[in-house]
Amino acid sequence: RGQWGLSHDDAGRLHYNYNWSQLHADLVPPNTLSRNKNHRPTTGIDQGLTIDRRVYPIRPTPAVNRGYIPGTLDSSGRLLEFTAACSPLVYRGTALPAAFQGNVFVCEPAGNLVKRNVVETNGPHLTAKDPHPGREFLASTDERFRPVSLASGPDGALYVADMYRGLIQHGAYVTPYLRNQTLARKLSQPVHRGRIWRIVPANWRATTPRKGSKIPSEVLVRELANSDGGLRDLAQRLLVERADRRVIPALARLASAGADPLARFHALWTLDGLNASDPALLLPLVSDPNPLVATTAQRLLEPMAKTDESVRTKLGEKLMREWATAPIEHILQMALTAHVLDPNTSQPLLAGIVGRYGNSALIRDAVMSSLFRQEFTFLQNLWQAPTWQTPEPFREIFLEMLSSAVVRNGNPDELTALLTLLDQPKLGWRERAALTGLAMGGSGKRKPIPLPSAPRLLTRSDGAVEPSRMQALSVLFEWPGYRADAVRVVAKNPLSADDQKILALGRQHYLSTCAGCHGTDGAGLHRFAPPLVGSDWVLGDEKRLALILLHGMEGPVEVAKRMYDVPDILPVMPAHSTMDDGAITAILTYIRNEWGNEAGPVSRRTVGMTRITSQGRVMPWTAPELNRYVSEAR
Known part of the structure; x- marks a missing residue:
């Protein structure tokens, strides 16, 4: 790191x-x-x-x-x-x-x-x-x-x-x-x-340091409540190194009833270091009003829940009872802990969490982390849920994430069932989101996925599937009588297999970082940001585009012969300079080659050199200023 x-x-x-x-x-x-x-x-x-x-x-x-x-x-x-x-x-x-x-x-x-x-x-x-x-x-x-x-x-x-x-x-x-x-x-x-x-402060007085090796273990337990974080860490380390099990009762009392949440936090990890974690102590702490104590108890229960059905059941029951009123820090850990629960508990828990907190990209990623090889079942459950019949940006994003995971898992039976589910007379927002997920999740796959029979959705003649999606899906699957390698895809700037992987990663970064203002479809959102589809800012000079992501942009901007300014868009697009070169490269490659855009990939070297040569820029660009800078740099 x-x-x-x-x-x-x-x-x-x-x-x-x-x-x-x-x-x-x-x-x-x-x-x-x-x-x-x-x-x-x-x-x-x-x-x-x-x-x-x-x-x-x-x-x-x-x-x-x-x-x-x-x-x-x-x-x-x-x-x-x-x-x-x-x-x-x-x-x-x-x-x-x-x-x-x-x-x-x-x-x-x-x-x-x-x-x-x-x-x-x-x-x-x-x-x-x-x-x-x-x-x-x-x-x-x-x-x-x-x-x-x-x-x-x-x-x-x-x-x-x-x-x-x-x-x-x-x-x-x-x-x-x-x-x-x-x-x-x-x-x-x-x-x-x-x-x-x-x-140190001007009138500070030094204290005589103590030798940790000379401090009795029972005193070290009290030191877990020291106001100095370094000394708390030291006390925890020494207690674990000594393996003095006589202090376990005192640590348990501190963890369950101590006045200082940080002391309780250290006591819990010290018990874990002594191999003395006890579900009888930890399970009640899952309901603790302090989020740090509650989430720590959850984390420590995970290995026990994996091997002990009784612990797994009790933990699942507690999380199901409490998630609706828990603080967001606790919710995040619940989503991460759910991977150890039985699916009949984890699936409704995660459905509730993503349904209420799905606007958070962090929560969405946490939920996905607990769904390994359960993605299709989870998608089916959401598909039937009443609240998932109404479009919301986060619902589109999450259905796309699930579909991408299903295609990466590569199970032919699941994919056949998913394509059947999507085969509706008229494709709605859910079907379009899932098809985007399939296309993006399958980008860069070296071998087509064999299906037992021809999926009707991909053989329809009514053009229900958007052409660029159909183009991607046509090389992703094959079935008896149809070989994907026989398809010749003609594109203005064809992407290599490696570029397609970068594009798929760019879609994920785009959904987390950009879609909230530019929309999942790149069409822009009223009061937030202009469209990216057909925008010369996207399709034009790639260095100029990199500069926008690195430093941000403010003021009026013309896109597709229309001028955008406040209040139709936000006054400033923020800088994304904390992103590494790989993430920015992926986003740029994605937006230049999606929604009918065909501008080709952007290299990581271009982004890296642009970052270096624009060093010192600390304010967002205006459109005239950016165009002048790029013109002079040529």
């Missing part, structure tokens, strides 16, 4: 970053969204917490590797945005004031500074913001100040490892520009001058 540095918050959520994007996090426990091999999640993991890449050095910083590229430095020669972000640290110490608890600090050695981010929680989601735009938490006028690693010490202080040298770029990547800067300004020396800084 990320490039350099990994930290976690009080709830155990992982935080990391990339040199160009300062702060990302996992919103769910590792590997929980990827259980379904027929579905690829696009949310919850590697979520960018802020699109703010701006940094504020207090001295000129010409000695950065790409300082020669316009937009890297401002008019005074100072770095404009992150280029070497590393070592994010969730501060959980006690030396700094309470307002700093849970903040995330990020090193930027190329800018001689440390950035502070205030993280805000909204249900299961996290966002971050700079509390003092224009001024950094720590910055130096010494260009050899190179903060590269952060830590919270046992004294609660914030520690900064300073590499302290002029040149920090890896030798293989030093540009001629940086080499000349280094030699001209004698930055190659001195070396071996690294130091560690301790950051």
Whole structure:
């Protein structure tokens, strides 16, 4: 995860970053969204917490590797945005004031500074913001100040490892520009001058650290309630390492009736580390009013529920009773936990969750994660449900996700039944969504799926299936008397098998990120965004299109000879710079080759180079400004 540095918050959520994007996090426990091999999640993991890449050095910083590229430095020669972000640290110490608890600090050695981010929680989601735009938490006028690693010490202080040298770029990547800067300004020396800084308030008094090995186990149990997160982690680790089972009763009491939710959280994981988790303790905690305690109990019950029918039944009954009134954090974990339940329990539970919370892309991915090889049965159940007879964007998206998973599973009987279900005199919104899912889920399949007989839907002569969908489906299946390899698909810009896989991934990212404004069909949504179908912004210069996703766009825009402006569309399309090059490449390839668009694929190199050459751009583009920039760059 990320490039350099990994930290976690009080709830155990992982935080990391990339040199160009300062702060990302996992919103769910590792590997929980990827259980379904027929579905690829696009949310919850590697979520960018802020699109703010701006940094504020207090001295000129010409000695950065790409300082020669316009937009890297401002008019005074100072770095404009992150280029070497590393070592994010969730501060959980006690030396700094309470307002700093849970903040995330990020090193930027190329800018001689440390950035502070205030993280805000909204249900299961996290966002971050700079509390003092224009001024950094720590910055130096010494260009050899190179903060590269952060830590919270046992004294609660914030520690900064300073590499302290002029040149920090890896030798293989030093540009001629940086080499000349280094030699001209004698930055190659001195070396071996690294130091560690301790950051504390002015009147702070250090406490004498205790040797963990000398602390009695019963005292360590009490330390699980320490206000310092690092000391809580230490106490938990030492208790597990000692394997002193005499503390199990005290841990159980703390977990069930402790006053501090974080202490209870640590007590539960300590019991798990001692192989002392007990369903008699955990099952009542599933109903705990604190979401962190309740979700932790659920997670710890999962391995027991897999092997113990009694635990599985009791857990399922509790979740079915409580999901309708549970907070959203608990709902998310219920969706993830459902994979261990019997289908007669998990299916109605997941149907209720996706029916109420399906507008959340994260919830949709969580539900899909628990449906491995049950997707078609789940689709059939939703198809009969009264609430799923009425179109809603999230319902279209979810039916498409299910259909994609069914075709990836590749079961001929299920696919035959699905095609029969879709064979209606007039295809409605559900049928169209499912056909899109089949076409996208089957993109890039190397071998056609054999069906026992010709599906009527695909052999009808009335043109019920939209031509581009029929084109994709015609090479996806074969049956007696029909061979898919005999079909010759003629396209203006044909996509290779690898491009088709990228396109299918792009559809998933599009549904999670773009469809809320541009519509599942690319036709745009009134009051939100203009259409993508037939848009020159989509079909034209691919670098220009990449710049829109990277930096956003604002103001009026002309699409298909019609001018769009507020209030018909939102005033600003936000930047998506926290997405990696692969995700942006997939989205661009998708929208340029869907809905009748035939502009061909976009390469990952194009996106990567566009990101680099537009470094320093921190505001959305206007249409005239973007066109001028692209024209001048040619």
